[in-house]
């Protein structure tokens with residue numbers, strides 16, 4: 001989403017090139033992993049780290065002839081392998097720098113560090129010291145790459161779709177904001193512990209996952225043996241794609257499936273945790289997304305903060321029904337045209353958003 005800065009009601013600065021939520025999502029993950037912000041809100045500065053994360057995601061998600069004709073793989077016709085190598089090498093260098101710095105700091109310390117201030121990399125290094133270590137530095141940097149790749153784009157595009165739906169449905173936006181204002185009041189900031197008090201906001205998030213699952217085909221699976229499902233034979237070794245995007249819009253499962261109606265979840269037990277097969281944006285079973293517990297906290301928190309701090313409108317007095325909802329399918333599902341939204345300041349907040 002591109003945020004346009006406003007002064008009162010008039011736009012004074014338009015179109016920034018980097019999306020606000022993806023920076024926020026990047027910083028959430030980089031703080032969990034290394035205790036630092038790797039995304040900068042200074043939009044004039046190039047952010048090579050974030051560009052490299054995007055490069056990895058694009059190289060993995062781009063259509064590739066080798067997926068259909070594996071024997072063409074070595075030709076790398078779309079340049080995806082090369083792109084992946086260049087971007088991931090950049091990220092590996094940054095990760096190795098953090099790991100070396102942490103190891104050096106650890107060996108120069110006399111007393112053990114208080115575990116309560118440990119980040120993910122501290123914790124993983126604690127468990128991978130010595131000759132018996134199961135993970136070497138190379139394994140760790142690949143794990144970190146997976147976490148950045150899987151955890152930034154998914155979170156930020158979900159928030160972008162939620163904002164797009166709310167801007168297209170102003171009454172729903174007003175209802176969500178009323179609830180947030182009632183619960184948060186003048187506290188000044190939305191906290192993680194407030195989310196459980198915001199059932200309508202949670203319904204907005206579920207409805208966004210239904211219509212715009214970040215991984216529309218989940219992650220490809222392979223059948224380990226011949227298996228029959230509902231009368232269809234799936235032969236051993238076939239690749240299986242789970243189309244959760246289509247399940248979310250199936251009229252035999254959902255009433256008015258294309259309408260954005262968070263109310264459908266109010267008072268219902270249906271959840272995204274892999275038990276309700278009509279709504280599995282994180283997958284289900286043994287390989288369910290391990291980032292689910294984090295995402296179900298951070299997505300509502302990011303959304304609630306945006307709705308609490310500002311009122312929102314479309315640029316140039318665009319009619320809400322004219323907002324395009326075109327989708328681009330890749331490994332993750334993107335808005336083809338990034339959302340342009342204009343924040344209108346509604347109350348004094350402690351920290352500027354941009």
Ligand code: HEM
Pocket residue numbers: 029146147148150151152154155158213214215218219281282283284287288289290291292294295299
């Ligand atoms: C809106 C947020 C997110 C969505 C919709 C999402 C969705 C998914 C899906 C559908 C899968 C594949 C599950 C399957 O194979 O059936 C997956 C895997 C994965 N996700 Fe997420 N995810 C999100 C956020 C995160 C976050 C925040 C992290 C970590 C920081 C994360 C880490 C991973 C990892 C490491 C895998 C691979 C697991 C494996 O191979 O077993 N995800 N995610």
